[in-house]
Amino acid sequence: MTAHRYGMAELGGDYARGAAGLALTALPLILLPMHWIVAVVFAAATLVFLAFLVRTWLRHRSVIEAxxxxxxxxxxxxxxxxxxxxxxxxxxxxxxxxxxxxxxxxxxxxxxxxxxxxxxxxxxxxxxxxxxxxxxxxxxxxxxxxxxxxxxxxxxxxxxxxxxxxxxxxxxxxxxxx
Missing domain, CATH: 2.30.29 (PH-domain like)
Structure with missing residues (x-):
């Protein structure tokens, strides 16, 4: 049985993109007063970037054996x-x-x-x-x-x-x- 992993070199860019996207959407949502429609858009984008980070973390923690x-x-x-x-x-x-x-x-x-x-x-x-x-x-x-x-x-x-x-x-x- 061979073990295979997603390496940090491959996932590092995904972590960086997810973190940057999360910062650019969550921080304004938390720190700035917004109209509720704009806040909903930022909240939706925050959830997308959070889901992307969770998916990246799940791949990083996975080991595939075949x-x-x-x-x-x-x-x-x-x-x-x-x-x-x-x-x-x-x-x-x-x-x-x-x-x-x-x-x-x-x-x-x-x-x-x-x-x-x-x-x-x-x-x-x-x-x-x-x-x-x-x-x-x-x-x-x-x-x-x-x-x-x-x-x-x-x-x-x-x-x-x-x-x-x-x-x-x-x-x-x-x-x-x-």
Whole structure:
């Protein structure tokens, strides 16, 4: 069983953004007199930044373990999904730029009435995805085109004829082109 964590290097920026947002919304709410409508807007923004900080803290406190039997998230909201219970496998890419050059992936697993989301900022993300993908194949789960494209970009699958054209990838050939 391998243990994976979200490192402080990856989460430090989220902590800083959450703290800055909380300070910029909560402090004026506490220190300045405001019209009630403006106060409601600031209170809503404060709650959003507080929820973001709590989510970041939960990821920081979580340890994900994966092996041939399943995946376990230890921490405040821990859960376990056995590969034999896996019912859904989705691998999504979220871009922060229009050119789709920067971003992160998120693995969404479901099984046994539970759901587990793992972001690519965790150590050993590729290993977890590989184990989950193997389990999804063993259970003959349908893997959507988006997830297949993301698996292809990670180098975990090779392009298949038909799908390769849709993704803009040329399938490999055995011999020279004529």
């Amino acid at each position: 092996d041939g039997q399943g995946v376990v998230a230890h921490g405040p909201l821990g859960t376990r999904i056995a590969w034999r219970d896996l019912t859904s496998f989705k691998l999504r890419y979220f871009s922060v730029r229009r050119d789709r050059q920067k971003g992160w992936m998120q693995l969404d697993l479901r099984g046994g009435g539970r759901r587990l989301r793992i972001e690519s900022t965790i150590s050993g993300f590729d290993e977890i995805v590989s184990l989950a993908h193997d389990a999804a194949l063993a259970k003959t789960l349908t893997i959507d085109d988006s997830s297949q494209a993301n698996l292809l970009s990670l180098g975990m699958i090779t392009p298949q004829a038909g799908l390769a054209e849709r993704w803009g990838v040329r399938p490999a050939t055995d011999g020279p082109e004529e």
